[in-house]
Amino acid sequence: MTAPTLDRPPSAEVEAAARIKPRRRITGAGLLHAWTWLIIGWLVLPIAVMILFGFNDTPGRYNQTWVGFTVKWYGRLFEYPDLTSALITSIVIAIVASLLSGALGTGIGYALGRYRFRGSGSLNLIMFATMSSPELIMGASLLSLFVSAGAGLGPVTITIAHVMFSISFVAVVVRARVMTLDRSIEEAAADLGASPWTTFWKVTFPIILPAVFSGVLLAFALSIDDFIVTAFTAGTTKTFPLWIWGATRVGIPPQVNVMGTLIFAVGVFFALAAGIRSSSKGKRD
Amino acid sequence: MSRLKNKLTPYLLVLPGGVWLLVFFAVPMVAMLSLSLQEGDIVHGYVFTGHWQTYTEAISAYDTQIIRSLIYGAIATIVLIVLAFPVAYWIAFYGGRRKPTYLFLVLLPFFVSFVLRTISWRQILTDEGPLLNPLREAGLIGQSFHILGTPFAVIAGLVYNFLPFMVLPIYVALERIDPRVVEAARDLYANPATTFRKVIFPLALPGVFAGVLMTFVPASSDFVNSEVLGSSETTMIGQVIQAQFLENSDYPTASALSFVLMLVLLIGVFTYARILGTEDVMKVAAR
Numbered sequence: 001m002t003a004p005t006l007d008r009p010p011s012a013e014v015e016a017a018a019r020i021k022p023r024r025r026i027t028g029a030g031l032l033h034a035w036t037w038l039i040i041g042w043l044v045l046p047i048a049v050m051i052l053f054g055f056n057d058t059p060g061r062y063n064q065t066w067v068g069f070t071v072k073w074y075g076r077l078f079e080y081p082d083l084t085s086a087l088i089t090s091i092v093i094a095i096v097a098s099l100l101s102g103a104l105g106t107g108i109g110y111a112l113g114r115y116r117f118r119g120s121g122s123l124n125l126i127m128f129a130t131m132s133s134p135e136l137i138m139g140a141s142l143l144s145l146f147v148s149a150g151a152g153l154g155p156v157t158i159t160i161a162h163v164m165f166s167i168s169f170v171a172v173v174v175r176a177r178v179m180t181l182d183r184s185i186e187e188a189a190a191d192l193g194a195s196p197w198t199t200f201w202k203v204t205f206p207i208i209l210p211a212v213f214s215g216v217l218l219a220f221a222l223s224i225d226d227f228i229v230t231a232f233t234a235g236t237t238k239t240f241p242l243w244i245w246g247a248t249r250v251g252i253p254p255q256v257n258v259m260g261t262l263i264f265a266v267g268v269f270f271a272l273a274a275g276i277r278s279s280s281k282g283k284r285d
Numbered sequence: 286m287s288r289l290k291n292k293l294t295p296y297l298l299v300l301p302g303g304v305w306l307l308v309f310f311a312v313p314m315v316a317m318l319s320l321s322l323q324e325g326d327i328v329h330g331y332v333f334t335g336h337w338q339t340y341t342e343a344i345s346a347y348d349t350q351i352i353r354s355l356i357y358g359a360i361a362t363i364v365l366i367v368l369a370f371p372v373a374y375w376i377a378f379y380g381g382r383r384k385p386t387y388l389f390l391v392l393l394p395f396f397v398s399f400v401l402r403t404i405s406w407r408q409i410l411t412d413e414g415p416l417l418n419p420l421r422e423a424g425l426i427g428q429s430f431h432i433l434g435t436p437f438a439v440i441a442g443l444v445y446n447f448l449p450f451m452v453l454p455i456y457v458a459l460e461r462i463d464p465r466v467v468e469a470a471r472d473l474y475a476n477p478a479t480t481f482r483k484v485i486f487p488l489a490l491p492g493v494f495a496g497v498l499m500t501f502v503p504a505s506s507d508f509v510n511s512e513v514l515g516s517s518e519t520t521m522i523g524q525v526i527q528a529q530f531l532e533n534s535d536y537p538t539a540s541a542l543s544f545v546l547m548l549v550l551l552i553g554v555f556t557y558a559r560i561l562g563t564e565d566v567m568k569v570a571a572r
Binding site: 028029032039049066125225228263 | 312320398404408415
């Protein structure tokens, strides 16, 4: 059973087909490549508009049409005290929420990655549910709880909500790292007479620390950007996204674009720094 | 003693976070159910009556918005698969050493506030904006042509905002495919179309399903896009729930509507988890 085509002398037709084929595949990949860049361009477009309108020489609060180039809004960044305090509220809540969910999520992630225990299946399911539930429902149900309990809404309830939806993300990131951990390093430490406590703090924790760190950063990003859950749990407190939402009816001042641009720049800087760190570490390995 | 401590360790580690999730994720659902069975108003207070008629009233009053939300969510999801699959495919198979860079570019919108980038779209799509104004002056579109306020604008906003959630899971699934499987298909004389249809696409399906879950659920319950980019003709159920909770303080109606939406979406989510497992979605989150 040999393939009959193999002993046939290559005809001109076959040769032509062989010549065309790779070229056709290149155009296919080229199309895909162009498509990818088209989509990336689309994704970046509103960001570019946001950055651009931060430099718009618009007379007042109405920042809709392009007037001319200016950098004055960067100098007058803190002109709206309530906008500034909304940004500060957002940052403070994000710091507290990311540290808290970092601690709670690391515990869950470490336990799930290291131990087999009863109830881990249901825990996984709850985590999955918090990660894939509609934010609207989480916000609405938290509001129901706080209303029923007669709790006043404010920074505390916002933080509680942010910790709730961030825990699972931290836990999943930490679990992934713990599962790839080489147990023999810990065994070596134990063989050298280290107590379990010492082994954890001197060996295990430094290894999972980058994962904990990226989990905390992720929680920070989720918290500072969250709008839907925050809208339900804020009461009269204003975070940065809530302030922008409230301002849509009266006009968004250019300072919002400038703050958005600066937050964007800081976020990209951290992401690039983390990326460069991990890739240079990869090269050393 | 040490053995016992060892057995207790995982529980002690899980306890604080687990209790937090239970108290602030599971218990609120019960509170919401209870609230939906109460009657009264914000001034006189609410009394538990156990009447289900709030549900029938809420559903018949807002059935258009519920159905519209599910339709918008479904259209957005289908468009997302069509747009995102080639992107994920190209990055996974042709990205080479630049893969992380491309993924980073796809994730770029997440560095800008969700509300802010949606408002930015309104700035682009508005009648006097940089897109429509030149076209109108060139006579390519009529005076009455608008994008803002149409279902198109709302669905486009949903697609824009959730695109990375479709690209990532499909990418993760495609990335997992062993190149030798694809080579084997070629060795067995499958042409590229057949290889794609019979080998690559079936292996990418779990990623597509994860993407559907991660985009359909937030898209059909969203209220930001329809509020910022839509009009009174594109009102989605999320807007109704938000207004009833936060503006009208009609907690029973709002809770009943939330509960209906939750049943529709969470039954889907849990069916997904039972049939397909939770790993794919979690893997995307861990990236």
